[in-house]
Amino acid sequence: MTTETTPLTREQLDPFAGKSCGPDRQSRDPIAQSDIRSWVEALGDTNPIYVDEASAKATGRSSIIAPPAMLQVWSMAGLLKKPASPPHGARQELIALLAEAGFTSVVATNCEQEYIREAVPGDIITASEVIESVSDQKDTALGRGHFVTTLITFTDSDGAIIGNQRWRLFRFAPPNRKPAAEARPPRPRPAMNRDNAFFFEGTLAQELRIQRCDGCGTLRHPPSPACGTCQSFDWTAEAMSGRGTIHSFVVNHHPQVPAFNYPLVVALVDLEEGVRFVAEMPDAEPDDVSIGLPVEVRFRQQGDDLALPYFVLAPSQPAGER
């Protein structure tokens, strides 16, 4: 389950394609061999063509080269305080639009780089970023959202492209922080079989169905394939009124199974038709419950395919009408 989101149309999203993400960023210094050496040593890359002129020339290159994976490094802002992102611009407008529609979380999903020419010491690199695309709405394991892809183009001082990078983010609706009552694990499910399925079909239809023997008319619960009174295997499921009185009850305190609220009142009820039935009384205060009190059945869904009955104390009636 995710939070409510508003669908966005292509008409709202398409205009962002091709829009600039802000001013171009230029490397602060020309590429230097010392920077390359620091980087490859930190990463443990021992390829000699990054640091040794002779080795580089032996491969047919004219000099050492910068490792291609450093493509993005040269135009990074550095460790000093970065200039604030521009408060306005296409990127900010897109983020605001997505957030407004409910897609407030973000995760980087992938990064692809394409290398066109090898950078060498002395190059000055300029990065230019545009919004390339915004996907249709997608449902993923993380939640529902849109993929936003930006394209960064890296150029040298002559304006020639040396490489580019596609950077993909998923902007999505975070998982719903459900209230505690709804976050409970499901309660134990009843084992259903050919003898009791009729009962749970009944609760889905808001009926408390009990078997009545076709042979002798005896009601029986719990269900059984045959009548203990006359041995008939023929029976009909009959809807009870749901009214009865409390025959006994328990108030459970310990252990506490996470599916339930405690203290938990569970009642054994004499249905007015003459059989007993056990069900929870989730809304009852333990002090309000006692043997002999009238109750009425209610039903509630437990997921799509199961409904369970429960009892509530019957509203009190004026004296004389009982």
Next chain:
Amino acid sequence: MSNLSGKTAIAGIGATEFSKDSGRSELQLAAESILAALTDAGLTPADVDGLVTYTMEKNPEVEVARALGMGDIKYFGRVNFGGGAPGAVVLQAAMAVATGVADVVVCYRAFNERSGRRFGAGVQDRGTEPSAENAGYAWYTPHGLVTPAQWAAMAGRRYMHDSGATTEALGAVAVAARRHAATNPKAWFYERPITLEDHAESRWIAEPLRLLDCCQESDGAQALVIVSAERARDLPQKPAIIKAAAQGISGSTAMMTAYYGDDIGHLTEMTLVADQLWADAQLTPADIPTAIIYDHFTPYVLMQLESFGFCGRGEAKDFVRDGNVELGGRLPINTHGGQLGEAYIHGMNGVAEGVRQIRGTAVNQVADVQNTVVTGGAGVPTSGLILGADR
């Protein structure tokens, strides 16, 4: 009426220590207790040709036989319904011996019920495979009735309502058990008696049951050796003659949820057991100076006293007052401390205490015990025994 009375005897008893964490496997507990019982009986594993245990037991007969190097096992059987079985396993063993199917039958029950799988934790994770057994829980577990204490509380509440029994009556049962445990070095609650106030102030588990209304959870094992009465006379211990053994399912009996009969505070199956025992042993309640009454939950002890006729229907609340079920009273019950005080070994430790009372070797010995009653779990398909001294 059966013709089993007097033909067989319990000739040996053996147990491990009773603890909350045995530190060893359930199979080792089983093997240790059986070896102890055989030693007590003056027999060896090679003499054993029959094994009976509970359906719930997790130590298979073949593993037990292999662990102890037993020879040819000619009879093995199991009894269902948990704590209802202690008298029933003895009945199965006695029938096998009396009919000549087997000569030396060992009954055993072994578990790490406290340090391993705790029964008190509930059956909420039980599967939904469509068996009748699972479907039987469909009326309870989805509504939060998942533990034995909760199931027992429903019948207990109605019994208290109908009989007028109060918390004080439940407390009297707990106080007696803990008094007896306090002087039994084998009991978990050795030297830890309680008062009625302690009971009434203990925390709720499932109203109307408090913590001190509920038996312990324990690690341990108990074994019994059953042979013919004739053979028992040649063995080292004074025989505990099986004067009667009986099982019962009656009317609306169910596995802890017998909620649908006319009177759910009346144990129809235990009454059936009691009637058979009195008839087969040709005894009456007046002949019984002490009894082992299965004490998983205190209200069921009151109900059982009525099932056996130790008092009238609805009168147990008065019968248990003033120390009447403690040492020195009319009917001291659970002189080992019971499952409230000694240990919860599914009632098998109670059978052993019955044997000790007949031998005259109990730590809380009652004077001149010629006969004693041992009951199985109440509120389930159950069983019982009358053990007696030899003629």
